Amino acid sequence: MxxxxxxxxxxxxxxxxxxxxxxxxxxxxxxxxxxxxxxxxxxxxxxxxxxxxxxxxxxxxxxxxxxxxxxxxxxxxxxxxxxxxxxxxxxxxxxxxxxxxxxxxxxxxxxxxxxxxxxxxxxxxxxxxxxxGGNHRMETSAVLSGGTVTLVGGGDVLLAADAGDPSAVVGHAGLGDLARAAAAELTAQGVTSVGVTLDDTLFTGPTWNSGWESGNEAWVAQIQPIMVDVTAHSNTGAYPADPAMEAAQTFSQALSAAGITVTGEVTRAAAPAGATRLASVQSAPLADxxxxxxKASDNTMTEVEGRVLAAATGRExxxxxxxxxxxxxxxxxxxxxxxxxxxxxxxxxxxxxxxxxxxxxxxxxxxxxxxxxxxxxxxxxxxxxxxxxxxxxxxxxxxxxxxxxxxxxxxxxxxxxxxxxxxxxxxxxxxxxxxxxxxxxxxxxxxxxxxxxxxxxxxxxxxxx
CATH class of the missing domain: 3.40.710.10 (DD-peptidase/beta-lactamase superfamily)
Structure with a gap:
């Protein structure tokens, strides 16, 4: 493309x-x-x-x-x-x-x-x-530790809620696909019931810039490393209060629909160092x-791109x-x-x-x-x-x-x-x-x-x- x-x-x-x-x-x-x-x-x-x-x-x-x-x-x-x-x-x-x-x-x-x-x-x-490089891709993954599956955000804020479209940029990767792949791996391991957590620790510090004037909430979301298609909110003047958690809940629902029992509410926690990777999906290339x-002058996407750059080059x-x-x-x-x-x-x-x-x-x-x-x-x-x-x-x-x-x-x-x-x-x-x-x-x-x-x-x- x-x-x-x-x-x-x-x-x-x-x-x-x-x-x-x-x-x-x-x-x-x-x-x-x-x-x-x-x-x-x-x-x-x-x-x-x-x-x-x-x-x-x-x-x-x-x-x-x-x-x-x-x-x-x-x-x-x-x-x-x-x-x-x-x-x-x-x-x-x-x-x-x-x-x-x-x-x-x-x-x-x-x-x-x-x-x-x-x-x-x-x-x-x-x-x-x-x-x-223009071919760089943002990865979203699901890992397992004990009885908990953790959704790890990697900077993709164009995720489809269900199936991804490999021919598209927006919605290139899908949370539904990730959940189904994770569910298949869990089933293969004999795991039928898990809790779900969200790891959005790739980004640190405030999610809102103190240099932005009041009212800009209509034109930029809280800056987090995982979201369901942020462009869907671009012309509405309103973004989800917690886009990353919205993505995690979407993933949890898809995991449940794929036959895995999800216990409790989705919470936030960094993935343990020894967690086992279950599955992952990747965004379209950075150039796309x-x-x-x-072209759309999307503020949220650009802020995420800046933080992805910082993380990839060893900065906060x-x-x-x-x-x-x-x-x-x-x-x-x-x-x-x-x-x-x-x-x-x-x-x-x-x-x-x-x-x-x-x-x-x-x-x-x-x-x-x-x-x-x-x-x-x-x-x-x-x-x-x-x-x-x-x-x-x-x-x-x-x-x-x-x-x-x-x-x-x-x-x-x-x-x-x-x-x-x-x-x-x-x-x-x-x-x-x-x-x-x-x-x-x-x-x-x-x-x-x-x-x-x-x-x-x-x-x-x-x-x-």
Missing amino acids: RKATIAVLTAATLVVGGAYYGLADALDLAPGPLSAAEPSYAVQPFPTPSPVEAPGPQVAGLAADAPTPSAAVLSGYAGTLAGDSLIPGATTGVSIIDVATGTELVDQQASTPLTPASSNKVLTAWASLSAL VLSVSL ASFTGAAQAVREQLQTDGFDVTGLTLIDSCGLARGDKVPARLLAQIMARAAGADGGTVGRDLLAALPVGALDGTLGDRYVGTSAAGTVRAKTGSLEQTVSLTGTIVTADGRLLAYSVIIDGFPEGGMWSARTAMDNDLIVPLSGCGCQG
Whole structure:
């Protein structure tokens, strides 16, 4: 599935040149890149976007000798955005990098640490792919000690309640399958009655980030290492109070249905060191999982990915440990993390601070000759303008349709966009733009300014240097 997705999206890039919470996160198409806004703010009227001509036939695809756009012209776009009256009081950071040469063409406060919103997910995705590889899978297992079966969570939060679907990403592994396999092994051992416990100790520390504002409970679950398909709750505005225990109870019921008598209630306990493995199931590959989380901007999945990274690299699998793991992997990969402050993995925390340049450099590395499978997996997981994910209904009918690939980001007073774009001349550029600190209620205006002043002109640029 991942290979097919990569092939389709890569081909598309080459061919074309590279209600809920504010109507379900405004243009970002919830689930949840936004933090919860207070209902009392004064909503600004939605500005009328400037009409833009649809892309013409001049976009013929990437070419090694495609002309580099004028840095002066591109900087002019960024300057226009920074001074736009639609974003009064905001700080705008823009970095645009020519992928072929690595040259930064635009530095509009690119080194200034700003709140990145969900562009923060790019950092987690790169670090996870780089450290673990796109083929990494999360394992859920059942073990036996004495008369107790323990369900051990390993970071899969897309589990099917019953049978898994090996052709799918969501629901790839099933708790019902795990229970039936465990029941068969128990029967073979002559065991007919057991108690059931849940081991969710892979993750440590708080399950809720103190940097998240009240109200975000609608857009991110308690962070635990096992859940039944967390995406099923993404557009409902409500997550289970204890997703891990819900998964354990689902497993217990399936074990009972498979002919094993389950005594008592499901409780929490770490699996004993000498426990015997009964059965296990594995998630889809990490690259496919990231494609789901990045395209939908799923906060819970990204936080889990950060902790899985931390656990796999020997750090404490907590919010703090995940932030350290991401930062250290970026440093290992040669990125300059000056000014980087990470409170979480998904970008819900306003205290996250990231320079636009760092985000653009990650995109340039991913899209460049040395991006390797890490870069290809990351790019394939990003939404594409007017095609899918949180960009599915954005840039329709403009020159940016199909040529923009990006991670969106939106908080109450921050919008961002981080990805790659192909100019009308066929030049591949990496970029990140962050607009931070506009008045409450100004998100729609800020996003309109970003698109009209920078992104659409950039995609239609035939502005040779």
